[in-house]
Amino acid sequence: MSACVYLNSLEGAALKSVLGAWREAWPDSGVLALLPEAALSRLDALQAACRELSLPLIGGLFPALLLDGAFATDGVWLLRWDRMPPAGLIVGLNAPGEEPAARIAAAVTPHLTDRHSTLFMIFDAMLPNIASILEGLYLQLADRVRYVGVNAGSETFQPIPCLFDRDRLGQNGVLWLLLSDARGAVIEHGYQAPEQMLTATSTEGNRVVSIDWRPAFEVYQELMRVQYGIDLTRDNFYHYATHFPFGILRANDEIIVRIPVALLDDGSLLCVGEIPPNAMLALLQGPPARSSHTVDRIAQGLIKAEGGLSGADLLTFYCAGRRLHLGADARAELMALHEKTGAGRLVGALSLGEIGNSHEWGYPLFHNAALVCKVWKAG
Numbered sequence: 001m002s003a004c005v006y007l008n009s010l011e012g013a014a015l016k017s018v019l020g021a022w023r024e025a026w027p028d029s030g031v032l033a034l035l036p037e038a039a040l041s042r043l044d045a046l047q048a049a050c051r052e053l054s055l056p057l058i059g060g061l062f063p064a065l066l067l068d069g070a071f072a073t074d075g076v077w078l079l080r081w082d083r084m085p086p087a088g089l090i091v092g093l094n095a096p097g098e099e100p101a102a103r104i105a106a107a108v109t110p111h112l113t114d115r116h117s118t119l120f121m122i123f124d125a126m127l128p129n130i131a132s133i134l135e136g137l138y139l140q141l142a143d144r145v146r147y148v149g150v151n152a153g154s155e156t157f158q159p160i161p162c163l164f165d166r167d168r169l170g171q172n173g174v175l176w177l178l179l180s181d182a183r184g185a186v187i188e189h190g191y192q193a194p195e196q197m198l199t200a201t202s203t204e205g206n207r208v209v210s211i212d213w214r215p216a217f218e219v220y221q222e223l224m225r226v227q228y229g230i231d232l233t234r235d236n237f238y239h240y241a242t243h244f245p246f247g248i249l250r251a252n253d254e255i256i257v258r259i260p261v262a263l264l265d266d267g268s269l270l271c272v273g274e275i276p277p278n279a280m281l282a283l284l285q286g287p288p289a290r291s292s293h294t295v296d297r298i299a300q301g302l303i304k305a306e307g308g309l310s311g312a313d314l315l316t317f318y319c320a321g322r323r324l325h326l327g328a329d330a331r332a333e334l335m336a337l338h339e340k341t342g343a344g345r346l347v348g349a350l351s352l353g354e355i356g357n358s359h360e361w362g363y364p365l366f367h368n369a370a371l372v373c374k375v376w377k378a379g
Contacts, residue, residue: 030084101136
């Protein structure tokens with residue numbers, strides 16, 4: 001019986017049939033559910049079915065699901081663990097009081113053992129300080145875990161409740177899972193840094209106020225015109241921003257992508273993810289259509305970690321901004337990923353931000369425009 005099942009509806013007998021069979025065959029099992037945001041109003045049917053069976057459930061709502069190399073805006077992916085791992089839902093993560101990283105660490109730490117594990121997290125994309133939370137979390141957990149994660153929510157970047165368990169539906173929080181599989185995940189975006197660098201001279205969390213001491217939009221607009229001949233306006237801003245994001249250059253020459261998603265009234269740029277004060281920035285151009293660089297790197301990383309993926313279910317999260325950049329070629333990239341990894345199926349969703357280690361057992365980094373891939377292991 002497959003550990004990953006796609007149902008095209010949350011209504012009817014199929015849902016209870018799958019969950020009931022899992023519960024009977026694996027009494028300690030649990031479920032990770034991935035839903036498209038359009039299915040929010042039908043989530044209660046899934047929660048009710050899991051309550052009836054006393055079956056642990058956690059999950060998130062995403063812009064769309066990955067299905068056979070395409071993107072689906074209905075249905076549900078149900079992913080089974082034979083034994084439910086330690087997991088939790090924390091809502092209102094930035095509520096006054098305890099620091100958000102401390103809240104996550106306090107929930108996770110009692111379940112840590114001498115064996116390395118993977119900490120998998122699903123954040124609400126509307127949290128403005130995810131990168132800072134990851135920094136704080138690393139100060140407390142260090143390299144006792146590998147860090148993997150994604151952001152859930154609406155592609156409109158309007159707040160919606162997007163995180164759930166068997167009894168609750170919440171927002172502005174995080175779902176966490178402590179997986180005994182220590183192999184983590186592979187994350188890649190394929191962006192290359194140009195030679196010209198800028199300085200984010202004024203930032204507030206995920207908002208860039210000024211670049212090189214000038215209003216951020218004015219500089220962004222000028223760069224687009226000079227480098228690419230594009231006349232950027234408020235009306236076409238988001239269309240072009242997905243093709244030309246910012247890159248934060250780290251000391252090891254690693255590039256962290258930040259996609260501007262909104263132009264605010266004061267001329268500042270709102271990004272998915274924080275921009276550190278005085279960060280070195282570059283204006284990036286998205287990977288060319290049909291480029292194999294990103295997929296090749298992912299396949300190499302997975303084969304190195306797993307030894308071979310033949311027939312395996314590959315949990316895959318694909319950045320929504322990357323899909324906007326590549327258009328129809330996003331499907332081609334997914335099909336190439338399927339072919340080059342040798343996976344049986346790609347199981348996953350569009351994400352609104354991606355998390356991975358800077359290197360093996362290293363620092364957790366918050367990315368945009370990336371793919372996150374991990375072999376799904378039920379046992």
